[in-house]
Amino acid sequence: xxxxxxxxxxxxxxxxxxxxxxxxAGGVSVGINLNINNACNWACLYCQVDNLTRGGxxxxxxxxxERELRLFLDDALHGDFMQxxxxxxxxxxxDVAFSGNGEPTSAxxxxxxxxxxxxxxxxxxxxxxxxxxxxxxxxxLHRPEVQSGIRRLGSLGGEVWFKxxxxxxxxxxxxxGVPMLADKIARNLATCAAQASTWVQTCWFxxxxxxxxxxxxxxxxxxxxDLAGQLAGVHLYGLARPxxxxxxxxxGRLAMDVLESFAEQIEKETGIRVVLSP
Numbered sequence: 034x035x036x037x038x039x040x041x042x043x044x045x046x047x048x049x050x051x052x053x054x055x056x057x058a059g060g061v062s063v064g065i066n067l068n069i070n071n072a073c074n075w076a077c078l079y080c081q082v083d084n085l086t087r088g089g090x091x092x093x094x095x096x097x098x099e100r101e102l103r104l105f106l107d108d109a110l111h112g113d114f115m116q117x118x119x120x121x122x123x124x125x126x127x128d129v130a131f132s133g134n135g136e137p138t139s140a141x142x143x144x145x146x147x148x149x150x151x152x153x154x155x156x157x158x159x160x161x162x163x164x165x166x167x168x169x170x171x172x173x174l175h176r177p178e179v180q181s182g183i184r185r186l187g188s189l190g191g192e193v194w195f196k197x198x199x200x201x202x203x204x205x206x207x208x209x210g211v212p213m214l215a216d217k218i219a220r221n222l223a224t225c226a227a228q229a230s231t232w233v234q235t236c237w238f239x240x241x242x243x244x245x246x247x248x249x250x251x252x253x254x255x256x257x258x259d260l261a262g263q264l265a266g267v268h269l270y271g272l273a274r275p276x277x278x279x280x281x282x283x284x285g286r287l288a289m290d291v292l293e294s295f296a297e298q299i300e301k302e303t304g305i306r307v308v309l310s311p
Contacts, residue, residue, distance in 0.1 A: 068135025
């Protein structure tokens with residue numbers, strides 16, 4: 034049986050398609066993994082990908098991706114997959130999500146993969162009924178081809194979950210392992226929101242026993258406040274599964290009242306609604 038703690042990419046025996054139970058989405062999420070080599074341009078402290086390396090994905094076999102998605106949807110919709118592998122309370126498809134073991138938009142085939150997946154969903158009568166999502170760190174939004182792919186996702190009624198864990202440069206460097214200035218985060222986020230409905234997703238956790246400082250909360254709210262009218266909301270969440278990175282022993286879950294306090298601060302200072310998943 035799948036659980037919210039089990040996000041193995043090979044749980045269905047497929048290369049590009051993997052089902053998980055998403056605690057934030059509330060059921061079975063059909064994952065699309067374009068980064069089958071475990072390569073990402075970021076190195077987040079809390080990442081659950083084992084043997085994570087820096088880089089981008091190998092060429093994507095789009096025909097195989099499409100075949101696998103059709104095979105899995107046949108089993109999920111018309112076969113006994115739900116009975117075999119999903120607890121009764123989670124036996125519903127909640128989305129098809131480009132996520133996986135690295136940054137999906139780093140794939141040269143990203144835009145065409147959106148088209149292929151959109152067509153499969155239409156063929157199964159899922160377009161407009163099942164959300165199509167992209168989970169991204171947003172670092173390639175300066176590329177016209179990535180903007181085009183997200184615009185196509187938006188035209189299919191899809192939405193983006195855009196990672197913003199920290200805003201201050203030292204915090205981004207520490208948590209996500211990349212140099213990034215707040216101005217670039219804001220530009221990329223605004224560009225994304227202009228192409229498709231966009232949520233910010235933020236992982237909030239303790240490091241070496243300490244919660245993020247007040248300065249990190251204030252910088253975060255200041256950046257989002259200027260984009261409030263462009264964003265669908267914020268997904269604020271804590272640690273649910275163990276990190277597979279060297280920093281794992283340094284990470285810890287925050288108490289519910291700490292997360293609730295930050296969620297209240299975001300809503301009060303930015304006017305953006307927050308969905309909290311501790």
